[in-house]
Amino acid sequence: MNETIDTILNHRSIRKFTKQPLSDEQINTIIEAAHSASTSSYMMAYSIIGVTDLEKKSQLAEITNQPYVKENGHLLLFCADLRRNTLSADNQAYEQMKTNLENTEHLLVATIDAALAAQNAAIAAESMGLGICYIGSIRNNIHKVDELFHLPNHVIALFGLAIGFPAHEPDQKPRLPQKAVYFNDNYMEDEEMKSSIQQFDRTIEAYYQQRSTNQRLDSWSNQMIRKFSTPKRLDVTDYVKKKGFNKK
Ligand SMILES: Cc1cc2nc3c(=O)[nH]c(=O)nc-3n(C[C@H](O)[C@H](O)[C@H](O)COP(=O)(O)O)c2cc1C
Structure with a gap:
């Protein structure tokens, strides 16, 4: 290229x-x-x-x-x-x-x-x-x-x-399949998206098991569920407002 x-x-x-x-x-x-x-x-x-x-x-x-x-x-x-x-x-x-x-x-x-x-x-x-x-x-x-x-x-x-x-x-970290982030004309149906994510979970499981350092058993879906289930940096909302942003 x-x-x-x-x-x-x-x-x-x-x-x-x-x-x-x-x-x-x-x-x-x-x-x-x-x-x-x-x-x-x-x-x-x-x-x-x-x-x-x-x-x-x-x-x-x-x-x-x-x-x-x-x-x-x-x-x-x-x-x-x-x-x-x-x-x-x-x-x-x-x-x-x-x-x-x-x-x-x-x-x-x-x-x-x-x-x-x-x-x-x-x-x-x-x-x-x-x-x-x-x-x-x-x-x-x-x-x-x-x-x-x-x-x-x-x-x-x-x-x-x-x-x-x-x-x-x-090692380079794999990304979601391109079809899960780039759509033609309309947003992708959930079922199709889920199948892309499952495909990616297998890829990322293999990546985490084989990479040269910090090997672990994990999938992208599980990582996301963990991330979003733990309340994080909730004070950012107040901070942003205190600084005069996003008040309305
Ligand atoms: C806005 C933003 C914040 C990030 N913050 C951190 C961070 O605090 N610590 C860290 O080690 N990596 C951080 N990262 C790096 C991501 O973890 C990393 O980009 C992602 O896992 C993909 O890996 P790669 O960049 O090696 O492809 C951040 C990335 C972005 C875009």
Whole structure:
């Protein structure tokens, strides 16, 4: 195909990095790639914080319980950010903007913008031979992360992206069959979907039993049932509202 597609299709999350830091040039290129992503209505409703302070990295590693949050070549924190879009407004204009700022639509807009920027960053990093791992577990203690980075109103922490020189070569994790995620014209019937999922469960069972590390007996369906049965990060709702998002 081409090198871009090869890079994308070769993705796997990297959770062990060498001690080598990224160069300033590598960081700049990755951020430029993030910054070139499409953005809803030209809002650019996200911010990225590069985390270099070792104390902050240690605190994030503790919150996430993941050593690679501290031990990596560079760490980025992605935020949904509607603050810049309001800063030039006077009181009267701000009052008029408030309904839109606080509706669910604009939480989605800012979150999508941040995710698109992050995935551009991820692909740029991978294309340079670096490894990446997204870090959603910063939301284990979202209020503490917010304090740690002094995030103002209308800015919320979403996830981290650990980047670095890979120090392991994990197996690639299988994905659902394409027919279970890409449909022609109409959404798939449940029965057909269930049969695709069953097929995938057999694939993933074999993957978990045969992979080079952390072998286990598990299926995707069981994993999902476990995940959704355990209440998780219920404080995120209050956090988001407190920061002025999704109030309506
Ligand atoms: C938004 C997001 C958050 C994630 N958070 C974490 C995380 O906190 N810790 C981690 O080890 N992996 C995290 N991951 C990585 C996923 O576990 C991983 O992408 C998934 O299991 C598929 O594996 P692969 O990326 O190796 O193909 C996250 C991925 C995404 C997209």
